[in-house]
Structures are given as structure tokens and as C-alpha cells.
Amino acid sequence: MTDQTLDPEEWENMRSLGHRMMDDIIDYLRDVRNQPVWKPFPDHSKEFLKAKIPEQGMPADEIYDEFKTHIFPYTKGNIHPRFWAWVQGTGTPIGVLADMLASAMNPNATIGEQSALYVDQQIISWCKEMMGFPEDASGMLLSGASMANTTALIVARNSVMPDIRKNGLYDEPKKPVLYMSTETHSCVIKGAEVTGIGSANIRMIPVDDHYKIKTILLEQQIIQDISDGFFPYCVVANAGTVNTGSIDDLDSISDICRNYNLWFHIDGAFGALARLVPEYGKILKSIEKADSIAFDLHKWMYMPYEVGCVLIKNQKSHRDSFSIQPSYLLSHERGLAAGPDSLNNYGIELSRSFKALKVWMSIKEHGIKKYAGQIEKNILQARYLAGRIMENADLEILAPVPLNIVCFRYNPGKSSLEKLNEINKEIGMSLQEQGIASPSSTILDSKYAIRVAITNHRSVRNDFDIFLEAVLRLGKELGAKEID
Numbered sequence: 001m002t003d004q005t006l007d008p009e010e011w012e013n014m015r016s017l018g019h020r021m022m023d024d025i026i027d028y029l030r031d032v033r034n035q036p037v038w039k040p041f042p043d044h045s046k047e048f049l050k051a052k053i054p055e056q057g058m059p060a061d062e063i064y065d066e067f068k069t070h071i072f073p074y075t076k077g078n079i080h081p082r083f084w085a086w087v088q089g090t091g092t093p094i095g096v097l098a099d100m101l102a103s104a105m106n107p108n109a110t111i112g113e114q115s116a117l118y119v120d121q122q123i124i125s126w127c128k129e130m131m132g133f134p135e136d137a138s139g140m141l142l143s144g145a146s147m148a149n150t151t152a153l154i155v156a157r158n159s160v161m162p163d164i165r166k167n168g169l170y171d172e173p174k175k176p177v178l179y180m181s182t183e184t185h186s187c188v189i190k191g192a193e194v195t196g197i198g199s200a201n202i203r204m205i206p207v208d209d210h211y212k213i214k215t216i217l218l219e220q221q222i223i224q225d226i227s228d229g230f231f232p233y234c235v236v237a238n239a240g241t242v243n244t245g246s247i248d249d250l251d252s253i254s255d256i257c258r259n260y261n262l263w264f265h266i267d268g269a270f271g272a273l274a275r276l277v278p279e280y281g282k283i284l285k286s287i288e289k290a291d292s293i294a295f296d297l298h299k300w301m302y303m304p305y306e307v308g309c310v311l312i313k314n315q316k317s318h319r320d321s322f323s324i325q326p327s328y329l330l331s332h333e334r335g336l337a338a339g340p341d342s343l344n345n346y347g348i349e350l351s352r353s354f355k356a357l358k359v360w361m362s363i364k365e366h367g368i369k370k371y372a373g374q375i376e377k378n379i380l381q382a383r384y385l386a387g388r389i390m391e392n393a394d395l396e397i398l399a400p401v402p403l404n405i406v407c408f409r410y411n412p413g414k415s416s417l418e419k420l421n422e423i424n425k426e427i428g429m430s431l432q433e434q435g436i437a438s439p440s441s442t443i444l445d446s447k448y449a450i451r452v453a454i455t456n457h458r459s460v461r462n463d464f465d466i467f468l469e470a471v472l473r474l475g476k477e478l479g480a481k482e483i484d
């Protein structure tokens with residue numbers, strides 16, 4: 001046995017490596033606009049990352065050189081001003097520094113009398129303020145909206161089936177059924193599966209031309225299910241669908257839930273944050289009526305990954321769904337084991353990182369008004385892009401643009417559906433491979449759509465001009481006009 005630790009033998013070497021890293025990070029963030037949005041990951045780096053586990057260590061600065069050669073340059077690119085794929089946030093410099101500090105403190109932010117839990121509590125309070133939830137509601141910071149939605153679905157299920165923690169679903173006399181629109185994110189389907197509801201017991205309600213759930217059909221389906229002996233227990237509404245950013249009629253859904261005694265959950269992964277923009281305050285006001293909401297801070301609050309949030313209006317239902325008291329987690333009246341109620345009583349995770357710090361530092365640095373301004377800017381950019389698409393005869397808008405997502409295609413009007421789908425897919429891949437911009441895609445009514453989802457504080461108007469110019473150039477190069 002030796003007294004060896006994993007700390008550096010020479011602290012000054014670690015300090016100068018840290019300074020080098022910090023310089024590189026700041027340069028990287030400052031100069032990102034001058035870089036290609038994305039570069040393919042080269043084969044030699046893929047091979048490099050297949051090496052067997054090292055038996056012996058190597059100097060830290062050589063590891064950093066390897067990182068700079070094989071890892072750093074081949075990132076996804078979502079910090080770049082022309083990244084609009086899926087729904088991904090950009091992060092901020094202060095968020096990076098906060099994560100570094102959180103890593104240095106390295107607390108397990110679940111239990112104990114420690115600062116991290118009080119920062120966490122403050123962030124949950126701020127999240128409640130943003131969503132108009134009451135002070136006595138409860139909440140958790142989680143890895144993202146998938147976990148936040150699933151956590152809410154667990155609470156929804158447990159609060160209407162109080163014996164389920166003991167008996168499981170086996171004793172339920174009636175099959176519980178869950179309602180959502182066909183546009184709902186796949187993570188909610190997973191949530192229903194892992195909570196034992198089963199995808200066969202999800203009622204996928206059709207949407208209208210604006211991709212909003214048809215509330216008349218929703219109510220009819222609930223009535224039908226009741227008369228068929230099922231147990232309708234929860235509706236998941238969308239505040240910003242993943243495909244098009246559509247916002248369901250939250251007011252009507254809230255009424256339906258109240259009338260039939262169903263849990264009202266909202267997936268507001270990114271759209272819920274539009275509440276901060278005055279124009280959207282009214283349409284998103286009914287978030288306040290929900291029993292629970294899931295949303296992300298790493299999307300439209302631009303925090304570094306990962307951080308999402310779930311809020312549950314009834315704190316008791318939340319705690320009753322997860323609380324457990326093993327002898328090794330007893331809380332004490334004084335000392336380290338005192339402190340706030342363990343967060344282990346509000347979710348599945350026992351170990352948690354100090355996610356709250358980056359949120360705390362970022363919101364304090366910018367103030368909530370600046371965030372509202374950035375969100376509004378992204379919405380206006382989506383409208384600008386949609387406007388430019390609509391005035392160009394070679395481009396076709398494929399869905400309404402209620403928020404920050406634009407779905408369109410290159411279509412000079414002479415090609416078959418199959419050919420157009422092929423060309424537009426090719427345009428999207430070429431934009432990425434040429435490092436110009438990163439949109440993603442979706443399929444709307446069998447049409448391949450180039451999909452631009454703007455949750456990017458670095459984008460400026462000119463970025464959308466550059467993007468459209470490239471789309472038109474690539475469309476022409478691909479010879480779309482000549483193809484029948």
C-alpha cells in the first residue's frame with residue numbers, strides 16, 4: 001500500500017496546462033463564427049479511439065494534445081451561429097466556466113447541508129416564477145426534457161393509482177390510458193412505456209392543419225374509452241412540438257382534464273420558454289393550469305448541456321411517488337446530514353451533478369429580460385426566414401411557423417415527390433458537409449422537409465441569408481429544374 005493519490009505530482013504543471021486550456025476555450029468560443037459549422041469525423045481519429053484501455057498513465061499535456069488533434073475539432077457544432085438542427089442550445093461562456101467550477105467542487109447535489117442544494121432550490125423557484133407555478137409546487141433539475149417528462153408521467157400515474165408502488169400495475173382493475181397528439185415527442189412514448197402503461201394504451205389523437213391536437217377528437221376518445229371500461233388518466237399537451245413548434249390549445253385541454261378528472265401534463269421542452277416573450281404570454285398563460293410541466297434549460301435558455309426541469313404542482317404527489325427512507329440516508333438535525341429534504345425523494349437519481357450552478361451564474365449575468373430578448377430574436381428570425389422562403393418561387397414553406405421552427409423545401413415545381421425528397425435530403429447533407437449550416441430534417445405529409453429550429457443566441461439575420469443562398473445554389477447544382 002502506498003500513499004499515492006490521483007492528484008498531480010507537480011501542481012504548477014497542472015496550473016499551466018489549465019491556463020493553456022482556458023486560453024484555447026476562450027479563443028474557440030470567440031472565433032467559432034469563422035469555423036465551418038461541422039466537419040466529418042476522420043477515419044484515423046475513429047481508429048485512434050479504438051485503442052485498448054491504457055495500463056499506464058501518460059503526461060496530462062500529451063493527453064491534451066491528443067484531445068486537440070482527435071476530439072476538439074470534430075464536435076457536433078451546436079455552438080456555431082448557423083447550427084439549427086434538431087432542437088439544440090448553444091451554451092454560453094459563463095456557463096462553461098460555471099461547469100468547470102461545479103466540477104471542481106464536485107458535490108453530489110442530492111443530499112446534505114451544502115450550498116449546491118440551496119442553489120438548486122433557488123433555480124427551481126426561478127423556474128416556477130418563469131412558468132407561473134405556485135411557490136409551494138415542487139421541481140427537479142434533470143438531464144433533459146426526456147427525463148423531466150418521464151418523471152412527470154411517473155407522478156401522474158402514481159397519484160391516480162395510489163397503490164401502484166406496492167402492487168405494480170397488476171392490480172389495476174381498468175387499463176390506464178394516456179392521450180397525446182400524433183406530433184408529441186417520442187420521449188413521451190418512451191415515458192409511457194417505461195411507466196408500464198404500454199404504447200398500445202396511448203391514444204394518439206390527430207392534429208389539425210396547424211399541427212395542434214384536435215381537442216374535439218380528444219374529448220370524444222376519452223368518452224369512448226370510459227364507456228369501453230378503460231381508465232383515462234392523463235393528457236400530455238404540447239407547448240412547442242418538435243416538428244413545427246406548434247402549441248396545442250392548452251386552455252381547452254385544461255378544461256377537458258378538469259371535466260374528466262385527468263392529469264394535465266405539458267411537454268414544453270423549448271416552447272414553454274416563449275412565455276418570457278410578451279407576445280406569447282397570453283397563449284402560454286394556461287401553462288399555469290397544468291399539473292406538471294417539463295422543459296429544458298439547455299435548449300432555449302442556452303445553458304450548456306445537460307439541464308432540464310420538471311415542475312409538479314402538488315408537492316405531496318411528487319414526494320409520494322419517490323420518497324424512500326433507507327437507514328444509510330437518514331437526515332439529522334445538525335451536521336452534514338442536515339439540510340433540505342433529499343432530492344432522492346423527488347426522482348429516480350441518487351447521484352446528481354451540480355447543474356444548478358451554470359443556470360444560477362448565467363441568469364445572474366444576463367438577467368431574465370435579456371433571455372426574453374434572445375428568445376424573441378429567434379422567433380423573429382424564424383419569421384424572417386419564412387418570409388424570404390415564401391417570396392422565392394423556387395422554395396416552398398411546408399408548415400405554419402408559430403414559433404421558432406421553419407420547415408421548407410427546394411421545389412422549383414417540376415419534380416416528382418420522390419425526386420424532391422431526394423434533392424432536399426441531398427441539399428441538407430451538402431450544407432453540413434460544406435460546413436455552411438446545419439439544419440436537420442423531418443417528414444411532413446410524406447414530404448422531406450429541411451427543418452430549421454432556432455434556439456441559438458449567436459445567430460444573426462445575415463446567417464439566414466447565407467443559408468438560403470446556399471440552399472438555392474445547391475438546389476440548382478443538383479439539377480432540380482431539369483428533372484421531371
Ligand SMILES: Cc1ncc(COP(=O)(O)O)c(C=O)c1O
Binds near residue numbers: 144146185296
Ligand atoms: C418537444 C420536445 N420534447 C422533448 C424533447 C426531449 O428533450 P431532451 O433531448 O432534452 O431529453 C425534445 C427534444 O428536442 C423536444 O423537442
